[in-house]
Amino acid sequence: MAKVTIDGRSIEVPDGTTILQAARMIGPEVAPPTMCFYSKLKTSGGYCRTCLVEVTKGSEKDPRPMPKLVASCRTTVMDGMEVGNNSSPKVKEARKGVVEFLLLNHPLDCPICDQAGECHLQDLSYEHGSSKTRTDFERRTYNKIDIGEKIQLHMTRCILCYRCVKVANQITDGRVHGVMNRGDHSEISTYVEQAIDNDFSGNVIDVCPVGALTDKTFRFKSRVWFTKPMLANRSCDKCCGKVNLWYKGEEVLRVTGRKDQWGEVEEFICNTCRFDKKNTSDWTIEGPTPVDRHSVISANHYEVLTKPSVIHLNDIKPLPLKEGNKI
Amino acid sequence: MGKKLLLEHDHVPGIQGYDVYRKNGGYASVEKAIKTMSPEALVEEVKKSGLRGRGGAGFPTGMKWSFLAKPEGVPRYLVCNADESEPGTFKDRYLMSRIPHILVEGMIASSFALGVNKAFIYIRGEYYYIVNILEKAIEEAYANGWLGTNILGTGYNLDLYVQVGAGAYICGEETALLESLEGKRGNPRIKPPFPAIAGLYGCPTVVNNVETLASVVPVINMGGDAYAQIGIGKSTGTKLISASGHINKPGVYEIEMGITVEDFIYSDEYCGGILNGKKLKAVVAGGSSVPVLPADKILNLANGEKRLMSYESLSDGGFGGGTMLGSGGFIVMDETTSIVENLFTFARFYHHESCGQCSPCREGTAWMEKILHKIVDGHGTMADIDLLWEIQAKIEGNTICPLGDAAAWPVASAIRHFRSEFEEYVSNPSGVKKNKHYDSVHNNVNV
Ligand SMILES: Cc1cc2nc3c(=O)[nH]c(=O)nc-3n(C[C@H](O)[C@H](O)[C@H](O)COP(=O)(O)O)c2cc1C
Ligand code: SF4
Ligand code: SF4
Ligand code: FES
Numbered sequence: 001m002a003k004v005t006i007d008g009r010s011i012e013v014p015d016g017t018t019i020l021q022a023a024r025m026i027g028p029e030v031a032p033p034t035m036c037f038y039s040k041l042k043t044s045g046g047y048c049r050t051c052l053v054e055v056t057k058g059s060e061k062d063p064r065p066m067p068k069l070v071a072s073c074r075t076t077v078m079d080g081m082e083v084g085n086n087s088s089p090k091v092k093e094a095r096k097g098v099v100e101f102l103l104l105n106h107p108l109d110c111p112i113c114d115q116a117g118e119c120h121l122q123d124l125s126y127e128h129g130s131s132k133t134r135t136d137f138e139r140r141t142y143n144k145i146d147i148g149e150k151i152q153l154h155m156t157r158c159i160l161c162y163r164c165v166k167v168a169n170q171i172t173d174g175r176v177h178g179v180m181n182r183g184d185h186s187e188i189s190t191y192v193e194q195a196i197d198n199d200f201s202g203n204v205i206d207v208c209p210v211g212a213l214t215d216k217t218f219r220f221k222s223r224v225w226f227t228k229p230m231l232a233n234r235s236c237d238k239c240c241g242k243v244n245l246w247y248k249g250e251e252v253l254r255v256t257g258r259k260d261q262w263g264e265v266e267e268f269i270c271n272t273c274r275f276d277k278k279n280t281s282d283w284t285i286e287g288p289t290p291v292d293r294h295s296v297i298s299a300n301h302y303e304v305l306t307k308p309s310v311i312h313l314n315d316i317k318p319l320p321l322k323e324g325n326k327i
Numbered sequence: 328m329g330k331k332l333l334l335e336h337d338h339v340p341g342i343q344g345y346d347v348y349r350k351n352g353g354y355a356s357v358e359k360a361i362k363t364m365s366p367e368a369l370v371e372e373v374k375k376s377g378l379r380g381r382g383g384a385g386f387p388t389g390m391k392w393s394f395l396a397k398p399e400g401v402p403r404y405l406v407c408n409a410d411e412s413e414p415g416t417f418k419d420r421y422l423m424s425r426i427p428h429i430l431v432e433g434m435i436a437s438s439f440a441l442g443v444n445k446a447f448i449y450i451r452g453e454y455y456y457i458v459n460i461l462e463k464a465i466e467e468a469y470a471n472g473w474l475g476t477n478i479l480g481t482g483y484n485l486d487l488y489v490q491v492g493a494g495a496y497i498c499g500e501e502t503a504l505l506e507s508l509e510g511k512r513g514n515p516r517i518k519p520p521f522p523a524i525a526g527l528y529g530c531p532t533v534v535n536n537v538e539t540l541a542s543v544v545p546v547i548n549m550g551g552d553a554y555a556q557i558g559i560g561k562s563t564g565t566k567l568i569s570a571s572g573h574i575n576k577p578g579v580y581e582i583e584m585g586i587t588v589e590d591f592i593y594s595d596e597y598c599g600g601i602l603n604g605k606k607l608k609a610v611v612a613g614g615s616s617v618p619v620l621p622a623d624k625i626l627n628l629a630n631g632e633k634r635l636m637s638y639e640s641l642s643d644g645g646f647g648g649g650t651m652l653g654s655g656g657f658i659v660m661d662e663t664t665s666i667v668e669n670l671f672t673f674a675r676f677y678h679h680e681s682c683g684q685c686s687p688c689r690e691g692t693a694w695m696e697k698i699l700h701k702i703v704d705g706h707g708t709m710a711d712i713d714l715l716w717e718i719q720a721k722i723e724g725n726t727i728c729p730l731g732d733a734a735a736w737p738v739a740s741a742i743r744h745f746r747s748e749f750e751e752y753v754s755n756p757s758g759v760k761k762n763k764h765y766d767s768v769h770n771n772v773n774v
Contacts, residue, residue, distance in 0.1 A: 045517075046517040046684075046685075046727060047684050047685050047686070047727070048685070048686050049685050049686055049687055049725055049726070052725060067724075068724040068725070069724065069725060071517075074517050093721075094721065094725055097687065097721030097725070098686055098687060098721075098725070100721070101686045101687050101689075101690035101691055101694075101721070102686050102690070104690045104693075104694060105690065134714060135694065137694075137697050159686070160683060160684070160686070160689065162684070178512070179512065179683075181683075182495070182497070182679075182680070182681065182682055182683050183678060183679065183680070183681035183682065183683040183688075183689055183692060183693065184678070184681070184683060184689050184690060184692070184693040185683070186682075186683035186689065
């Protein structure tokens with residue numbers, strides 16, 4: 001076991017735990033933001049640099065501070081380690097820089113992006129970024145690419161977090177999806193735009209923190225805050241069959257995996273559940289998905305907490321966004 | 328004449344071939360190592376020699392070797408880094424193309440010291456013509472019993488392969504090199520684990536520069552202690568310097584570490600002074616990644632003493648007032664050089680070569696290039712200079728591999744030492760270009 005102190009709060013964690021995991025165990029107040037780490041994907045993390053923290057004391061044995069900020073998602077704790085996250089001015093400064101870099105080429109057209117409302121980059125820039133942009137250069141743009149029939153890739157929005165690449169590597173076989181080119185010309189792509197023809201390819205949509213990979217069966221049907229997520233399950237021979245159904249009225253607009261407190265799916269789901277089961281009758285409904293009160297999705301408070309088969313969802317009008325609600 | 332250990336026989340006709348090389352004392356170190364020494368004793372000898380990595384970082388080679396993990400039943404690998412892509416650096420090319428056997432010899436002795444049975448030379452794609460030279464040398468070494476099975480009848484086996492890269496600077500970073508060698512996209516790995524624990528195919532691996540491995544030959548031949556007598560302080564032995572720019576005699580020179588920078592630039596034995604009798608303006612002493620220094624600072628230390636060609640002396644003054652020996656790519660600029668335009672060239676390079684994994688380097692290198700382009704095009708503003716400064720500061724130290732730092736340092740040092748020139752450039756771009764009058768402050772320094 002190792003004792004680690006983050007922003008003045010201590011916890012004992014098993015050896016081998018990363019600083020990020022320890023921080024998440026303490027609580028969201030001290031957890032660094034993450035854009036590329038994904039607990040369900042091996043070797044994820046290390047790329048985006050938003051989770052940088054300052055190690056002010058290396059360990060009990062070797063108390064020297066670490067010379068550089070470290071990626072908390074890829075650095076394991078040592079006994080006696082002391083870490084500054086939100087309490088460290090250096091971290092705040094560096095993080096502001098990272099947000100600026102991530103937004104440098106990101107189109108700021110959230111009003112026409114499908115991810116708005118559940119975009120991690122929006123959250124990140126709101127919390128850690130600056131309200132001004134210091135670039136007047138033309139942003140990088142790409143044409144949209146179809147990855148098979150159901151998935152669309154819009155590289156223009158991609159932040160190269162490599163999560164979808166890890167999905168392709170780890171949970172689909174015969175990988176054809178990856179990164180081409182270098183530097184800021186890097187491009188997520190499939191080999192000659194080949195479809196990723198695999199039962200689990202749809203998960204790239206769930207792991208994408210921005211609106212670069214989207215569900216074509218859902219694209220532009222609704223803003224997410226006009227939809228209501230319901231926990232549902234079915235017995236599936238390919239995956240866990242545990243999903244969120246996103247309703248607008250009585251209609252299931254899309255199906256996604258269930259996400260945890262950190263916005264990461266609990267278990268990956270198959271393409272049949274995701275793309276082909278869009279009737280309430282396909283599913284056993286468990287009830288409304290608990291939604292963090294900070295999320296815009298909670299703008300549409302549930303007035304009745306019963307199964308949709310009993311109530312008329314059309315009667316429930318979404319409430320307007322309140323001031324202070326995060327977008 | 329300074330002491331020559333690597334290029335001693337450079338001018339012997341036919342030294343590229345095995346017979347002449349052997350007649351001039353070639354492969355003696357392998358004989359000595361395999362027949363008379365234990366691997367442990369060899370590592371000890373390299374430690375004693377004080378030999379430091381010649382690839383850029385200057386890490387003590389003996390120490391690196393002693394970190395190599397040796398789990399039972401797991402192969403170990405030695406990889407020679409011949410990716411040499413740092414602008415201004417062309418010493419490995421010179422050595423490999425002229426005396427290829429010294430690298431093969433050094434790699435055999437090093438492999439034996441490390442208990443390695445398979446070794447690789449990873450060479451940049453643009454050096455295709457050297458590949459043929461190396462393969463011929465390797466063939467000759469096999470034919471004469473220096474490679475293969477049961478070398479010198481001792482039961483030691485070693486195979487040596489050449490692998491050609493596709494021409495990416497980032498594949499010179501050791502973990503990107505290993506990825507590329509494994510046939511993957513050349514992205515640097517996130518460390519730890521370091522290659523000494525999990526390198527090529529997850530096995531313990533040592534990655535060394537061409538010149539480092541070649542230097543193992545004189546270390547073994549003369550003994551670690553004698554090698555350590557050459558040079559100065561912790562900069563032992565000789566170093567190949569590739570000198571380019573506004574000098575009378577550009578080329579590759581083997582120097583004994585500890586000669587003065589002034590001597591190196593002005594003496595006839597080396598660079599032979601500045602071209603056309605012009606004044607020295609600035610030097611990038613160790614490849615494009617290291618901080619640029621103005622004439623007064625590269626020639627003299629803050630305390631007035633002369634700066635020497637050594638790891639310690641070149642970095643004296645830290646990042647504010649010093650630079651680094653780096654890879655030995657010594658770029659000399661005279662008074663007609665525009666630091667701003669030179670920086671733009673470097674920035675373009677780093678933008679082009681960033682692998683794009685981490686956001687500060689991917690986006691920052693492109694952004695810096697765009698701003699410098701704008702300045703060189705005559706549309707820059709004073710605010711752009713401050714912005715450049717801030718961008719480099721946000722990249723440095725915040726990335727996966729040192730390419731981010733390598734892109735940041737030239738920008739930081741150029742602005743630190745030549746800010747007035749940037750200001751002149753943005754306030755009077757057409758005048759600056761017309762008169763080639765880049766910088767009133769530094770061009771008036773009398774050296
Ligand atoms: C971006 C980058 C490029 C590099 N390119 C080279 C190279 O071309 N040749 C080289 O020997 N080392 C290069 N290095 C340094 C290697 O990572 C590594 O430190 C070196 O090969 C170790 O060998 P040494 O200890 O013998 O110097 C590079 C490092 C970075 C970060
Ligand atoms: S497409 Fe999405 S998941 Fe894939 S690298 Fe880009 S941002 Fe990450
Ligand atoms: S610093 Fe640059 S080159 Fe190195 S891993 Fe990051 S993006 Fe790639
Ligand atoms: S979440 Fe740690 S670097 Fe991206």
